[in-house]
Amino acid sequence: MNILGLVVEYNPFHNGHLYHLETSKKISNATHTVAIMSGNFLQRGEPALIDKYSRAKAAVLNGVDLVIELPTMFASQSAEIFAHGAIATLNSLNCISSICFGSEYGNIDVLSIISKILVNEPSEFKVLLKKYLDEGMLFPTARSLALFEYINKNKLINISKESLTDILNSSNNILGIEYIKSLLKLKSTIKPYTITRIKSEYNSESITSNICSATAIRKTLKDCCDISFTKSVVPKDTYKVLNDKINNQFYPVFDEMFFDTLSSIIIRDINHLNNYFEVNEGIENKIYNNIFKSNSLNELQLAIKSKRYTLTKIKRTLNNILLGITKDDMNLVKNIDCLPYVRVLAFNDKGREILKSIKNNSEINIINKFSNISFSMNDEVFKTLINYDIKASNMYNFIYYKNNKNLLKGPMDFYTTPIYVKKEY
Template identity: 70%
Template structure:
């Protein structure tokens, strides 16, 4: 087996994702593919459009062999923490040969060179960084200048100052650099690859061709509530499964649905809000001051937004408050070098082969059903990570099942088994 790992959200799985998957398998010559996928809440501080099992089954229908859940404590955070959780999960399997991610840069040599300098921090680089900071430069500019000086002096790659700055400031490049940095820190045998993103940019809100950003798809569903408008930009498997969910009254989820819950938590916990992760620099006061007079989550975002508090910062902060994610727990898990368990969301026959390989090569616990995971709940790391996975699903499902209350049996992670899709031909 030659096993490829991909790190995804698939919110939802669209034609760009299918292009990435196919190109990644071609580039790495992979025979099997594992996706580490965020669960019900995502990196930008938002709920997923549809539940994790639905999104995982769509992924397998489109050619992924095994989908594993990225623990919630990593899935909802900044690039560094998100990447650490995902890469550590893949590395813990001890059978992954490669990862491949999309990037604006498209050259693994460029990204690898930059990442290695940032991890190794050669003395010459550190001296220049201090010099630029002492001259009054902001840290991002000082880092970029120090990198350029070091790369140029040692003739490592051919890159201009402007291109280097662009590499360091582009969303997918930032994630890619963090993936490589984590691989280096873990001394991992997993080989990184990248492919260029095609046509649509990460944050583009327009549907103009057969490939667009997930942001554009989410905006279309939110503004028009019409699945047919995205039929040309998602594979038929995605469209058919989402159409079935909507016909069964499971509607797309957006962060606005949790506004009332967030208001209640802020009103109750104002004296202890600073225990939650990302609640710093006095943002708790801005949240508290504005939450009573805001009529929507968007209004609250805009009332807090400033040069100090970016929209992304605000959304992640409010999501951490919603899910009760504390500074203490993030501090506990952010530097681990192996995960204690993996949760299987969906798989096919080749996915079964990967699971058999994992059992042979890794000591990680494979969790298919939560009812059988109780034997490890006395392990603090295991319990900390799993408790947040269960909690986030419970909070998500309070809204997700509102049109199907009779189907909400309780903590649904205990009732739903991994989705097995037999004889996938992709």
């Protein structure tokens, strides 16, 4: 069994994801696939369009064999924390052969060389970095110049300063480097591959072909609330999942829907805002002062934005406040090497084979039913991770079930089981 690992959000699963999945299987010679997927809140500090189980179902219908949830505490954080959580999860399964991720650069050898330098920090590189920092440069600029000079002096690869800067400033390259760094730190045997992203930029908001960014799909859905346009940019199984949810009045979820809840938390917790993860350097005062003047979440985010705080960082910071993720709790879990559990969201028959392999090769707890989680609640890391998963689901579902309150039984994690996608003959 040759099992390929993928780190995904599938928000929603579109034609570009299908290309990535099929190409990844081909170049890694995979026989089985596992996707580590963010739950109801995502890496850019935003809620998912539809619930995690439905997104996982769409993934399996489109060719993924097993979908496992990335714990909430990792899913909505910086590239470094997000990547470490995902790689630690894959590595904990003890049966994954490879991982394949999309990147703007598309050259695994170059990304690996950069990653090794950043992990090992050779003394010559550290001297160069210190020199540029002492000149008053911002860390990203100093790091880029130090890397270029170190690579050039040691003739590791032939690359221009501009190309290296582009690599270090591109979203998927950044994630890819963090994946490789985590593999190196964990001394993992998982082999990394990368494929070049095609046709659409990660953050592009326009739909110009049958392959576009998930950002463009979400923006169009938000603007027009009509999913018919998605027929050209998502596989038919994804369209069916989306259409079924909307027909049952489970409408797409957007971050603005949490603005009132977030506002109440900020006002209530003004004396404790700096306890939340990423609330640093007095930004809590800027958040508090602007909450009274802002008529929307977007207004609040733009009022806080500065050279120091990018919009994405602000969104993640506000999301940490919304979900109550504290610095103490994050410090407890962010560097763990082995996950105490994996939570199954959806699977097919091949997924069952993977689960059997996990059971045979790893001691990790596999959660199918939440009624079984009491076995490890005395483990502080387990308890912290699982409680945030439950809290995030509850926050999300309070909005998601707005038109179906009669179906909201309580904490839905305890009432929802993994989706088995049966093969049709």
